[in-house]
Amino acid sequence: MKTLIHNIAVLATPVGQKAACGMSQGEINILHDAYILLEDDRILEVGEGSAPSVGPEIQRIDACGRLVTPGLVDAHTHLVFGGWREHELALKRRGVPYLEILAQGGGILSTVKMTREATEEELVEKASKVLKEMLALGVTTCEAKSGYGLDEATELKQLRAIRELGKRQPVELVPTYLGAHAVPKEYKEDREAYMELMEALLPKIAEEKLAEFCDVFCETGVFTPDESERILLAAQKHGLRSKIHSDEIDAIGGTNVAGKIRAASAEHLIAITPEGISALAEGGTVAVLLPATSFYLNKPYAPARAMIEAGVPVALASDFNPGSCPGFNLQLVMNLGCWKVNMSPEEVLTAVTLNAAAACGRAERIGSVEAGKQADLVIWDAPNLEYIFYRFGENLANTVIKNGKIQYTKG
Ligand code: NIG
Ligand code: FE
DSSP, rough: OEEEEEEEEEEEEEOSOOOOOOOGGGOOOEEEEEEEEEEEEEEEEEEEOOOOOOOOTSSEEEEEEEEOOOOOOOOBBBOOOOOOOGHHHHHTTTTOHHHHHHHHTOOOOHHHHHHHHOHHHHHHHHHHHHHHHHHHTTTEEEEEOOSSOHHHHHHHHHHHHHHHHHHHHEEEEEEEEETTTTTOOGGGGOHHHHHHHHHHHHHHHTTTOOEEEEEEOOOTSSSSSSHHHHHHHHHHTTTTTEEEEEESOOOSSSSHHHHTTTTTTTEOOTTTTHHHHHHHHHTTTTTEEEEHHHHTTTOOOHHHHHHHHHHHHEEEEOOOOOBBBBOOOOHHHHHHHHHHHHHHHHHHHTTTTHHHHHHHHOTTTTTSOOOTTTOEEEEESSSSSHHHHHHHOOOOOOEEEEEEEEEEEEE
């Protein structure tokens, strides 16, 4: 079935099938008075000026003089978890460091306890509500990590919950195995045994196709660069591409590992060094920055300008999780990208579409509005691109189209 989206005041989109880096990150396509012709779930044609004359059998969507962009891609979330952690609020407000809360058995480890106690169905129902709201905010693809199980049964339960969520609702999920998120209490005295346990899970995950990526939290007191490299290389042997949480608090070398092993992405990067930036540029690794986490932990923002100047493709994502970022509003992340990370609106748009898609291994299929790509689109309550960066705090998505179908509309 064909669908014509017409009366688009501005169509703003990056172009290409791979991450955009350097100057090209900000060189997006802006079409005025545009139209998009879809065939089923694909984009058939994009143009400016008068729309092709189509017969009555073709469905028409009137964009009513609004802005249209690609569907947003949230490239870093910890979507599936049990409980919340509002009891940490006072500690955090008193300035107790994130890593100290973790070392005391709180933080990630308290979410592990609640996630182990939840059933798969409870996890699915909880995350479904989040995905419904994410979709309404314009998110059409979302990466989702395990990492709150830290034992075989619960890591698999989280990954199976992600698979189930992918079947039950329209947002496409990108599953990531994050067994190396923390060392659980029961292995505190025997890290080697925990490393072996995580590695032993890899063939099962590969066999059931439960994850596309493997991720590690490489940080002081969590996993070392050597341990990170070991688990990521073991996962690569099972077909899982690499991601890494690095330089969130301390630059201990995880970013260098990312470049060396040609990871798809390195994430956080608040404390990245010039050496780390070169490693990412050489490895063709996407830098996924998480400014809402900087906001929430009262930390500096990652040095995006230095990365862009060095030719590193930059993506922005939410990091939605119950500890360091209990919010998933990617529109707010876009505002922070513009106002705190010092990226232009055009660079931010690329960061939450094409470059985020590249971080998720999907840049050939999604992340831009071009003939041949999947029809994932947002029609905004905005007349131009600047407007969605100028306003903040409200949902400015008007209509969200996934795979050629309207999945959300404000009406
Ligand atoms: O990306 N930094 C490590 N992991 C998460 C936080 C997880 C948590 O606190 O529960 C993050 O910020
Ligand atoms: Fe994270």
